[in-house]
Amino acid sequence: MRALVAAAIGLAAALALVLAVTAFGAPEGKTSPKPLLTTAPAAPGK
Amino acid sequence: MRRRASLVLLALAVFCAALAPLLRWYAYPRLAKIPPGQYQEMVLEAKDATLLDYAGGMQPKKVDKVTIVQTLKGNVEASREVEADAGKDVVVWDTLTYIIGPDGKMVSRIPERYLFDAHTQDPVHATGEMVDGDPVKREGIEFKWPFFTEPRDYLYFDAQTRTSSPIHYVGPRTYRGMEVYCFEQTVPWTKVPMPKKMPIEGIDPATIEQTTGTTLWYTVKARFWVDPVTGAPVNAEQDIQQEMRGGIAAGAPDGRLTAFAGHVTIRPDYAKYTFDLVASNRTKVLALHTYAPAGLAAAGLALLAAALWLEARGRRREDGVSA
Structure with missing residues (x-):
């Protein structure tokens, strides 16, 4: 009986973790304020 | 005490074993x-x-x-x-x-x-x-x-x-x-x-x-x-x-x-920059899709084996004491 309770706790914890992570999802972010470029940058990200 | 430890190990084993397929087939497609x-x-x-x-x-x-x-x-x-x-x-x-x-x-x-x-x-x-x-x-x-x-x-x-x-x-x-x-x-x-x-x-x-x-x-x-x-x-x-x-x-x-x-x-500097960016993202995708599920499955098996071993050892000792 105690083994079953331990297994149920492990299963519930795994389900809760995955559901929480997927519910939050990846951050949406914002549209970058950087412009569409009309000159070649000297180096990437510059 | 050993009984309690084996139950904790069993809970952790189920946690890892359940998390492995959930990550691969539930979380990965959504994330x-x-x-x-x-x-x-x-x-x-x-x-x-x-x-x-x-x-x-x-x-x-x-x-x-x-x-x-x-x-x-x-x-x-x-x-x-x-x-x-x-x-x-x-x-x-x-x-x-x-x-x-x-x-x-x-x-x-x-x-x-x-x-x-x-x-x-x-x-x-x-x-x-x-x-x-x-x-x-x-x-x-x-x-x-x-x-x-x-x-x-x-x-x-x-x-x-x-x-x-x-x-x-x-x-x-x-x-x-x-x-x-x-x-x-x-x-x-x-x-x-x-x-x-x-x-x-x-x-x-x-x-x-x-x-x-x-x-x-x-x-x-x-x-x-x-x-x-x-x-x-x-x-x-x-x-x-x-x-x-x-x-x-x-x-x-x-x-x-x-x-x-x-x-x-x-341009060569952008070729390197792009490669580095893709390599970094590749690691993240593989972590979620392959590395973490495989690691968790292996950890689940190891923890289950440890829980069973501890439980069996505890029972042998109890049998020895009662005999």
């Missing part, structure tokens, strides 16, 4: 997606290219270098609007391909709006989808392949012709130590719309065909080296040719004037 607010720039070059000298007698001339600056900018607000109708995660990329001559002046500029499913990269159609202001309805992919790209042909959208055609899987390659897939597409000579912005004084690109009978033709042989995990190209090469035919090109040999001809490659 692996292109972020809507991505911003990325790319610089490509065509060295020793041929470029039509619009200011100097409309004759093709050899130039040291033509630079192509390509920017992708995720439009989060537009994504939200389309998602509300589409009912799925959608990415809206506003892109600009800006072509610069050796004198630093604009040769051409082509804006695009590209909408696609954030998870599958399938195209999504909505108002605003366009190439250079012309409404289009894309089929297939553009810029990026799906996550876990398959070694097969795909439909690839060509912005110049506004059409999609197969991009053929050529085979596996090794690029900077990474196993990648090589794809190749050839677009035969095709009449294409004039760019809305051209460096010709006094001529409206929108009416040049009707007023002068000049048409623009284009062909390309494009090769992409794609990381199959992220679906992101790590390298690209294009042999592009553009010709004006008839009209203002009527006096040229065969009535054709080369507007552009060159072998376009990624």
Whole structure:
């Protein structure tokens, strides 16, 4: 009986973790304020 | 005490064993997606290219270098609007391909709006989808392949012709130590719309065909080296040719004037930057898709074995005491 309770706790914890992570999802972010470029940058990200 | 430890180990074993498939088949399909607010720039070059000298007698001339600056900018607000109708995660990329001559002046500029499913990269159609202001309805992919790209042909959208055609899987390659897939597409000579912005004084690109009978033709042989995990190209090469035919090109040999001809490659610093970015994203995708589920499954088995061993040992001792 105690083994079953331990297994149920492990299963519930795994389900809760995955559901929480997927519910939050990846951050949406914002549209970058950087412009569409009309000159070649000297180096990437510059 | 051992009984309690074995129960804790059993709970941890079930936690790991359950988490492994949940991560792989529930969390991964929901979490692996292109972020809507991505911003990325790319610089490509065509060295020793041929470029039509619009200011100097409309004759093709050899130039040291033509630079192509390509920017992708995720439009989060537009994504939200389309998602509300589409009912799925959608990415809206506003892109600009800006072509610069050796004198630093604009040769051409082509804006695009590209909408696609954030998870599958399938195209999504909505108002605003366009190439250079012309409404289009894309089929297939553009810029990026799906996550876990398959070694097969795909439909690839060509912005110049506004059409999609197969991009053929050529085979596996090794690029900077990474196993990648090589794809190749050839677009035969095709009449294409004039760019809305051209460096010709006094001529409206929108009416040049009707007023002068000049048409623009284009062909390309494009090769992409794609990381199959992220679906992101790590390298690209294009042999592009553009010709004006008839009209203002009527006096040229065969009535054709080369507007552009060159072998376009990624500038070396951007090639390294792109490779590093893709390699980093590849690790993240593999962690969620493969490493973490496999590690958790192995940990689950090990913990279960430890729990059983501890339990068996505890029972043997109890049996010994009672005997």
